[in-house]
Amino acid sequence: MSIRQTSWLRWPTMADPLSIAELLKQARYLLTEADTDTSQLDAELLLAHLLQKSRTWLHTWPDKLVEEEIIADFNPLLQRRQRGEPIAYLLGKQSFWTLELKVTADTLIPRPDTELLVEEALSTIPTEQTWEIADLGTGSGAIALAIASERPAARIIATDQSAAALAIAEENASRYPFDNITFKQGSWFEPIRQQLFDLILSNPPYIAAGDAHLGQGDIRFEPDSALSSGSSGLDDLQQIIHNAIPQLKSGGRLIVEHGYDQGNAVRSLFEQHHYIEISTKRDLSGQERVSYGVQP
Template sequence: MRIDELLKGAYERLTFVSDTAQLDAQLLLAHVLGVTTAYFYTWPDKILEHSSIAEFEALLQRREQGEPIAYIIRHQAFWTLELEVAECTLIPRADTERLVEVALALIDPMAANCVLDLGTGTGAIALALAAESPLSSVTGIDFNEEAVALARRNAKRNQLDVDFIQSSWFDQLDASNQFNLIVSNPPYIDPDDEHLAQGDVRFEPRSALVSEQQGLADILHIIACAPSYLSEAGYLVFEHGYDQGAAVRSAFLAQGYTDVKTHQDLGANDRVTQGRKPVIG
């Protein structure tokens, strides 16, 4: 079978399960053949071997069941990085790049900042910040041992120096650790949210998605604890749900943070909120 014929049939099958059926099919076949998707426009009439077709069919069936592309091909692009992904962590998403943009605007990228990423997962945020602020000391924390190992592999893969450690939020940090910037994409979905039974999130770890108190429990905990670990005028920045901006701003203000503001994503949804360390005295 020719490449273009195989892809056409795959597009049609995936239309029922994906809004990006064409791209999904191309990514799966590119993974099987070890090429980029540009190859398909150069060699659409290339005849494929039966073994390649069989391997592609197996992956295609997994995608038809709703399994995310990133888990099937085991990698995902984020910022300027290529990251390994696994079922122990969330899949890095384009919305989270907004968090990176906001964070970078709050620090001098040519200064020796101390940066902490809470709930680092694949290490995406920490590694993106390290790539853009090479003089900074960046630490990533995750409670999941498998995620910490994955993040370390991603650091090596992208040749970036980031310290990844296992901890439940701040538990393994001493208060002598002071950070100019703390960032986090914590669990923020309400346990009763109907979207948990839909799409890619069905396959992602629930512990990385769900938080009590209508999705705000982890955010509230971090807001309360972070001042002890922020340097003077340091910032705490969160990614959160599209409908949580007001609640997160209120939580920041209730704890005395200043310069509190919410930033929107490309879809004009509230996505990232910042706060500066409370002034004591």
């Protein structure tokens, strides 16, 4: 794939400045060449971000001239997008649930699939009672913050092994008025050893090391520590399902996200550890995505 030079974007002059429509047209041309099938949307999102306006505003004012400084900032963003960098990292943010979360190269970009885990969790958490909840491998804080936003009475501990990811999660939490999340760094249950939970949630790494997907699309730019988990992809799920048993109250529930083809394997892990009420939910594409079991 050849990458077109973004210097093709002309610099505006007093005599011949570029309008929003012209700039977007050129940007779309460059991004289409880079094989992104979302070139129009990407170009609009990046320009709207730099102008601090909405995409609707861009469509309303196509003839407005764009300042030289904005074009100077637009060019490197287009170059990074041409190389395949995820749009969420270029914008520095991603929507999840009802929230807007800061994301960086230290955090996984939260996926819509993970909202299924949030829905499943909310269907069990009472609105009035104070449940003790853990979100293991919180990344940007997506799951913990979504639960906190819907269940202010819950007490949530969010953990991650990555100090850099945890710092972003804490920054995200500080942007919202939630006072019911505590953040702790460490591997899986290590920072919360002495505690018992009504509910444990996790979207752990679950891609098999060596899986071709790790070299494709957005995933190439995300931290490997958030993605891959041993030769089968099940190492972390196995650890979490095994170690959650003594940390759950009687009747407590563990809900995990997993790969679309890991439903059978994950249910077997729950069975081996004598969980009851084991079940799996399918995502919007009909794929097995979230499984749970209850501590007997």
